[in-house]
Amino acid sequence: xxxxxxxxxxxxxxxxxxxxxxxxxxxxxxxxxxxxxxxxxxxxxxxxxxxxxxxxxxxxxxxxxxxxxxxxxxxxxxxxxxxxxxxxxxxxxxxxxxxxxxxxxxxxxxxxxxxxxxxxxxxxxxxxxxxxxxxxxxxxxxxxxxxxxxxxxxxxxxxxxxxxxxxxxxxxxxxxxxxxxxxxxxxxxxxxxxxxxxxxxxxxxxxxxxxxxxxxxxxxxxxxxxxxxxxxxxxxxxxxxxxxxxxxxxxxxxxxxxxxxxxxxxxxxxxxxxxxxxxxxxxxxxxxxxxxxxxxxxxxxxxxxxxxxxxxxxxxxxxxxxxxxxxxxxxxxxxxxxxxx
Numbered sequence: 001x002x003x004x005x006x007x008x009x010x011x012x013x014x015x016x017x018x019x020x021x022x023x024x025x026x027x028x029x030x031x032x033x034x035x036x037x038x039x040x041x042x043x044x045x046x047x048x049x050x051x052x053x054x055x056x057x058x059x060x061x062x063x064x065x066x067x068x069x070x071x072x073x074x075x076x077x078x079x080x081x082x083x084x085x086x087x088x089x090x091x092x093x094x095x096x097x098x099x100x101x102x103x104x105x106x107x108x109x110x111x112x113x114x115x116x117x118x119x120x121x122x123x124x125x126x127x128x129x130x131x132x133x134x135x136x137x138x139x140x141x142x143x144x145x146x147x148x149x150x151x152x153x154x155x156x157x158x159x160x161x162x163x164x165x166x167x168x169x170x171x172x173x174x175x176x177x178x179x180x181x182x183x184x185x186x187x188x189x190x191x192x193x194x195x196x197x198x199x200x201x202x203x204x205x206x207x208x209x210x211x212x213x214x215x216x217x218x219x220x221x222x223x224x225x226x227x228x229x230x231x232x233x234x235x236x237x238x239x240x241x242x243x244x245x246x247x248x249x250x251x252x253x254x255x256x257x258x259x260x261x262x263x264x265x266x267x268x269x270x271x272x273x274x275x276x277x278x279x280x281x282x283x284x285x286x287x288x289x290x291x292x293x294x295x296x297x298x299x300x301x302x303x304x305x306x307x308x309x310x311x312x313x314x315x316x317x318x319x320x321x322x323x324x325x326x327x328x329x330x331x332x333x334x335x336x337x338x339x340x341x
Contacts, residue, residue: 004112004160005085006032006105007078010092011070013039015048018094023052025098033057033082036092037074040064068177072168079164087164091155100197104158107195115163115185117149118156118197137179145186146329150194152182163190226328229268234320237261241316250306254299254316262291274336286335294323 008026012019019036026032034056038049040063049058059073071089078087086108090096100118108116137152155178159167166188172180185192237257244253266287270276276283298319305315 002084004109005082006102007082007085007087008032008034008101009071009074009078009087009089010034010036011039011067011074011089012036012041012049012092013064013067013070014041014045015092016045017048019048019092020051022090022092022094023055027055029098029102033085035059035074035077037061037070039067039070066174066177068172068174068180071177075164075168079161079168083161085161086158087160088158089155096156097198100156100195101158103195103197104156107193108158108160111191111193112160112162114159114191114193115181116158117151117154117192117194118158119149119151119154119194120198121196141179141182143325145183147182147186147192149182149192152179154197156197157181166190225273226269229265229273230324230328232268233261233265236264237320238316242313245312250303250312251299254302255295258291258295258298262287262295266291269331270336274331276336278336283335287331290327290330290335294327298323 010019010022023034023036026034036049036052036056036058038045038058038060040061041049049060052058057077059077061070061073075087078085086105088101088104088108090101096118104116104118108114138149141152142148157178166184167181170177170180170184172178182192237260240257240260241253244256248256266284270280270283301319301322302315305318306312310318
């Protein structure tokens with residue numbers, strides 16, 4: 001059986017002595033290679049990095065670039081220097097137990113094509129900020145990806161060398177990178193497995209550098225872009241529908257408005273939301289087929305709602321909201337799916 005090296009990757013920004021303890025505990029285990037990335041930490045942290053310099057592979061950013069960038073720096077170093085391996089990422093603040101990291105490694109050995117997550121149990125001992133943030137992200141992620149993950153924000157993750165190129169290609173430099181990984185992995189139909197872990201919250205997780213507002217916007221960027229594209233297209237459709245009602249019947253007004261708004265929606269989604277680079281003609285054919293189906297359903301639902309006495313504009317709004325998620329799922333999963341492996 002092929003031997004896979006256990007590589008522990010630790011991105012570190014302004015760490016304290018807990019990083020020294022973590023490196024020491026990892027070094028007590030046999031056959032674990034340690035890679036630490038100093039992500040532009042302040043000068044006061046130099047003593048911490050000096051203490052671990054001879055105990056690990058220490059990489060450095062001159063300025064802070066973000067957790068995603070630090071992870072990618074580590075991934076590139078690992079790719080350039082090793083062949084068969086399992087990468088296990090750990091946070092530098094002592095929240096992850098070595099025993100749990102080993103669980104992920106052992107499980108990943110049997111599932112080399114998969115991403116393995118060390119998932120927390122969100123019980124009463126979890127700080128409110130962590131519990132609330134993960135709950136919101138979990139449900140949004142499920143809607144967007146059609147994939148259920150218990151802990152979307154865990155920093156304890158593992159994957160084999162089979163996925164290293166994909167991990168390097170995924171966009172994102174800061175905290176949004178980790179949710180982008182989950183979105184891209186789901187899009188590529190790569191299996192995601194979760195292993196229950198114990199997480200130690202030190203001082204109620206006050207040492208976290210996560211900014212709830214700033215970093216949440218980055219995390220939800222792709223989701224927000226799709227929503228904005230849909231809102232703009234809906235506004236175009238709604239306004240044109242109202243204008244066309246002045247000289248066309250209900251069905252023709254709806255069809256005409258839909259054709260124009262669908263063209264705008266295709267362009268925005270392909271270029272700015274999903275950034276799809278596949279054959280444009282295939283994408284157009286698939287999108288037109290979807291648009292025809294959506295138009296068919298749209299017209300039927302709208303006619304039924306108006307027929308039972310619901311005001312026309314209200315019926316239009318209900319119809320669009322009803323078909324919103326169906327349209328997204330088909331575009332995300334089939335039409336604009338980027339195949340990276």
